[in-house]
Amino acid sequence: MSIAKEKSPSAATPGLHKNVAPPLTEPPSSLPEHTSCFNYGVCVKGRYDGSRELVQDWKDTFTKYLACEEEETEAYLTAFSYGDDFLPHYKQYRSNKGFTGSAFGHFLCFDFDCAEDPSDAIAQAQHFLNHCATNYGADMDAVLAGFSGGKGAHIYFPVPSCAVPSVDFGNICLAIAKRFKDPYNCIDLKIYDHQRIFRLPNTRHPKSGKLKVMYRASDFVELDPLYILNKDTAQNADFLFSDDAGEWLAPVWKAAVNQIEKEAAPLPSRAEGFRDLSGDTVDFIKHGAKEGERNTSLFKAACNLYEMNMTQPAVEKLLAPAARDSGLSEAEIQKTLQSASKHAESARGRFRLHEACRSSKKFYDLVCDILAGADFPPEGDWGELERHYGEHDFPPVGALDSAQFSEAEVRYLAEQWLETWKAQATQEAKKTLDGAGALIERLQVIEQAGTDPGLYQRASAAPPQGNPIFRNGLLPGSIGAIFGSDGIGKGFIILDLMVGYARGNPLGITSIGAIPGKRLSTTYVSYEESISDLKTRLDKICGEEVDYGKLEEEGMLRFSTIPKEPLFRYDMKGSLLSTAFMKTLEKAIIRDDVDLMILDPLASAGGLRDENNNAEMNLIATRLRTLADKTGCSILLVHHTTKEGRASLDPSAGRGASSLQGAMRWIVNFRRNADDGQIIEAAVTKNTHGGLCAFSLGRITSGVIRELSSTEIQKRLQAIEITNRLLLQEHISFLVEHIAKHDGEIKKSGVANGRGRGAPELIKALNCLGKKIRAREAVEIIDMAIEAEKLREDEDGHLWIQA
Structure with a gap:
């Protein structure tokens, strides 16, 4: 264990107390003194059951270990700090x-433990951090996270300024941890008693012998869990305490304080009158219920209390005595209360969503007025929307109020809701020709949210499908594939296309190139090429004509090369999980409003264990298709062809499972021309929402590839034909010499299939000038020799020397 729990000499883990910190909107003026006065703690050097030495500066002790200024041996520090009343x-x-006095914490700590698979605990911690950053605005540079040295990960969140010393400080932390535990089953809830000691950073676990290595959370979420698990070198996380780093936690903290206060509040006795309760509830509390009505009466009374925002402990304390007096067993009571809790929460959830949306009619009407006729919402209009939000409380505070939310938190969640909606609506508007119509459509969806979805939809009311993002291309938010064999030039092709998309004007490839004037924000994730490799190719492709560095500065061209991990990984049970890189990439797509992302190659990006497994391939393709649909970003997967598929322009030419072909909405194939290996034949072989096309590419200087016209292709093939004919003519003398030795023995048809009498020996004799001669070329040489009257062919097809 990375954390040691000690038993108190007296029975004294603090319970609920009335002097809990109040839910402050602003911190008290004396708050700065709290962090200095409450700085005592105890430190254990060596075994966790060793002597506990007094620490007079908690922050200084923690910082020294974090900065690698102390020995790496086993050591612990109290998770909480104490004030002057701790000294006696x-x-x-x-x-x-x-010790039962007040405590304080500079951090809200989370412990993710999984003895069977510590890497899974680390992955859950990474997901949780990304959740906090995305949904609450947590600053990942101000958070510490790392391997605990034992069974998982530790996270240190700086507490908000409204957090004050309290005898219930640990209980407040516990309430927050409980709030976030679902779906993170690795969170340990047994670490929040005030006597708890935590392993210090850069010290070793006594059983595993591994170090507790900490990182800034912004770095931690980017690393592979196995890398974190196996790193055994102490490091300085370069962390500085900041006064405002935890302010994103303020609404959550205040909600936890409110919850503790409610749980600690005295309950009325069963004999007292009850205001705001239904008559049946009051009757049950006072008199219980008779057999046959006991469970139903308890259920209805519990629902009534939950509707009044009473907490689960309060409901149980109020109703359980009457239920016991009525003859119900403890098991029956608990089961009935749990059912009532689930029913009430479900009803409350529907009420919150429904009421918040339906009561936004003024907001909806205003938006429609503002955006009528606009291509997409300019910044000034969004400012007007936000001002309206400030005046009209959208959504209304009461619509979201429940036992789980404080007023401050409701407002915070409402703001996040508006920001999310704004981002989605803007994205939809930018990706359609009729921006105002798309936004109004989106607003209608929001206004109707919370109602039960119907079985059928109206096609006439559906939004327009949209247009391809490039010529003969795929639609916004869809997924496609690029199929080609190794070495065919996919790297040059992809970069040529990307630069064209980014600047809104095609370079060397036009058939699937950029639509003139339509710029796309593009991202290339390459698992095989370094950024230096890409620079070398880009310099050759762009030359002096295009400044691709400017496109990068504008955010239209982005590269992520040689990522440390794939997009997906499998846990011990075989379930497919998103990696930290996948989550980071999804956030970047939304943040940077990416239009097109190319993943190269699919086998490495997807973390495929068996690319021939249809179920596995389909699952990964489905996940990526969901990502495209969710973000509005089109995704192209680069994939190799089978040996047979190298010469094929067919959507089934991709290597591995056939389910990939079925999942793609758009596929382009590349193959070498049989006569000229410098010509690349290409075709869009699948396009669910558009037409197909075929075109050819040619290599020019330095490997750069550009599209060839039909005239250029014809000229190149004619030149090759002439050159080949001249080369073959040089073999006529060797042919005549060989036939003279086998006059009348060899048939032309036998040479054509390469298996006739004397044919293999003849073909071998022709391979003498450095050019490889195959059966087809041997027949051409025979035809030229007959045309030159060096040979003749009799009626049975035998070859003779011309007399």
Whole structure:
């Protein structure tokens, strides 16, 4: 274990107290003194059950270990710090055991433990951090996270300024941890008693022998869990305490304080009157219920109390005595209360969503007025929307109020809701010709949210499908594939296309190139090429004509090369999980409003275990298709062809499972021309929402590829034909010499199939000038020799020397 739990000399893990910190909107003026006055703690060097030495500066001790200024041996520090009233206790007991006074914490800590698979605990911690950053605005540079040295990960969130010392400080932290535990089953809830000691950074676990290595959370979420698990070198996380780093937690903290206060509030006795309760509830509390009505009466009374925002412990304390007096067992009571809780929460959830959306009619009407006739919403209009939000409380505070939310938190969530909606609506508007119509459509969806979805939809009311993002291309938010064999030039082709898309004007390839004037924000994720490799190719492709560096500065051209991990990984149970890189990439797509992302190659990007497995391939393709649909970003997967598929322009030419072909909405194939290996034949072989096309590409200087016209292709093939004919003519003398030795023995048809009498020996004799002669070329040489009257062919097809 990376954390040691000690038993108190007296029974004294603090319970609920009434002097809990109040839910402050602004921190009190004396708050700065809290962090300095509450800075005592105890430190254990060596075994966790060793002597507990007094620490007079908690922050200084923690920082020294974090900065690698202390030995790497086993060491612990209290998770919480104490004020002056701790000193008499320590002088008497030489320990923090049994101390029941107020405590404070510079951090809200989370412990993710999974003894069977620590890497899974680390992955959950990474997902949780990304969740906090995306949904709450947590600053990942101000958060610490790392391997605990034992069974998982530790996270240190700086607490908000509204957090004040309290005898219930640990209980507040516990309430927040419980709130976030679902779906993170690795979160340990047994670490929040005030006597808890935590392993210090850069110290070793006594059983595993591994170090507790900490990172800034912004770095931690980018790393592969296995890399984090196996790193065994101490490092300085270069962390600085900041006064405002935890302010994103303020609404959550205040909600937890409110919850603790409600749980600690005294309950009325069963004999007292109850205001705001239904008559049946009051009757049950006072008199219970008779057999046959007990469960139903308890259920209805519990639902009534939950509707009044009473907490689960309060409901149980109020109703359980009457239920017991009525003859219900403890198991029956708990089961009925749980059912009522689920029913009430479900009803409350529907009410919150439905009421918040339906009551936004003024907001909806205003938006429609503002955006009528606009291509997409300019910044000034969004400012008007936000001002309206400030005046009209969208969504209304009461619509979201429940036992789980404080007023401050409701407002925070409402703001996040508006920002999310704004981003989605803007994205939809930019990707359609009729921006105002798209936004109004989106607003109608929002206004109708919370109603039960119908079985059928109206096609006449559906939004327009949209247009391809490039010539003969795929639609916005869809997924496609590029098929080609190794070495055919996919790298040059992809970069040529990307630069054209980014600047809104095609370079060397036009058939699937950019639509003039339509610029796309593009991202290339390459698992095989370094950024230096890409630079070399881009210099050759762009030359002096295009400044691709400017496109990068404008955010239209982005590269991510040799990522440390694939997009997906499998846990111990075989379930497909998104990696930290996948989550980071999804956030970047939304943040940077990416129009097109290219993943090269699919086998590496997807983390495929078996690319011939249809189920596995389909699952990964489905995940990527969902990502495209969710973000509006089109995705192209680069994939190799089978050996047979190298010469094929067919959507089934891709290597591995056939389910990939079925999942793609658009496919382009590349193959070498049989007569000229410098010509690349290409075709869009699948286009669910558009037409197909075929075109040819040619290599020019330095490997650069450009599209060839039909005239250019014809001229190149004619030149090759002439050159080949001249080369073959040089073999006529060797042919005549060989036939003279086998006059009348060899048939032309036997040479054509390469298996006739004397044919293999003849073909071998012709391979003498450095050019490889195959059966087809041997027949051409025979035809030229007959035309030159060097040979003749009799009626049976035998070859003779011309007399």
